[in-house]
Amino acid sequence: MRQYPQLQLDLHTRDQLGDLVADGFDLAIRFGIPQSSSLIARKLMEVRVLTVASPAYLEQYGRPTIPQDLETGHMCLDFRDSQTGRPFAWEFHRPGEQVMVRTSGRLVVNDASTLYSVCEHGHAVAQMLDLGLASAIKAGSLVELFPDWPDERFPLYAYYPSRHLPAAKVRAFLAFVASLKLG
Numbered sequence: 001m002r003q004y005p006q007l008q009l010d011l012h013t014r015d016q017l018g019d020l021v022a023d024g025f026d027l028a029i030r031f032g033i034p035q036s037s038s039l040i041a042r043k044l045m046e047v048r049v050l051t052v053a054s055p056a057y058l059e060q061y062g063r064p065t066i067p068q069d070l071e072t073g074h075m076c077l078d079f080r081d082s083q084t085g086r087p088f089a090w091e092f093h094r095p096g097e098q099v100m101v102r103t104s105g106r107l108v109v110n111d112a113s114t115l116y117s118v119c120e121h122g123h124a125v126a127q128m129l130d131l132g133l134a135s136a137i138k139a140g141s142l143v144e145l146f147p148d149w150p151d152e153r154f155p156l157y158a159y160y161p162s163r164h165l166p167a168a169k170v171r172a173f174l175a176f177v178a179s180l181k182l183g
Helices: 055-061 067-071 114-121 133-139 166-178
Strands: 028-031 040-053 076-079 090-094 097-100 107-109 125-129 154-160
Touching: 040 090, 067 090, 067 097, 076 090, 076 097, 076 114, 107 114, 114 125, 154 166
Parallel strands: 076 107, 076 125
Antiparallel strands: 028 154, 040 125, 040 154, 090 097
């Protein structure tokens, strides 16, 4: 905001894109693979997906050593995909290898702050986007479980309604978001 003092943001959070023009929005930012739409989708970045748990959880249930350990004996917190209505699959990636794990989550959430809170309070293992997790990991409130599986990524896209050159304020915001270095 310091870099663009004339720019005013009105931030709304919701699960669906809706009609940007009718709703009066210049653009939308969303995670996930774009669905068919009349909107222009511009990929901004990919964010790492980390598998984390709190020290309290690990003390009670033990630390899994490989991703497949999550299939039995661990509480895993699932996050609902707003586009499909189903929980996201638990995937683990590293060079030359991909593993899908079937977790036994008894709780499904659709909100990132709830996901974080439930995990931080020791109730479950969770997969979270690496947005602001570095401070929680450094402080010790969350523990990254599988640092040797670092390649699971989730894309972030910007959506806007026209193929024409977006307004200067939209271009400035897109340039700012694309310049962020995450995970």
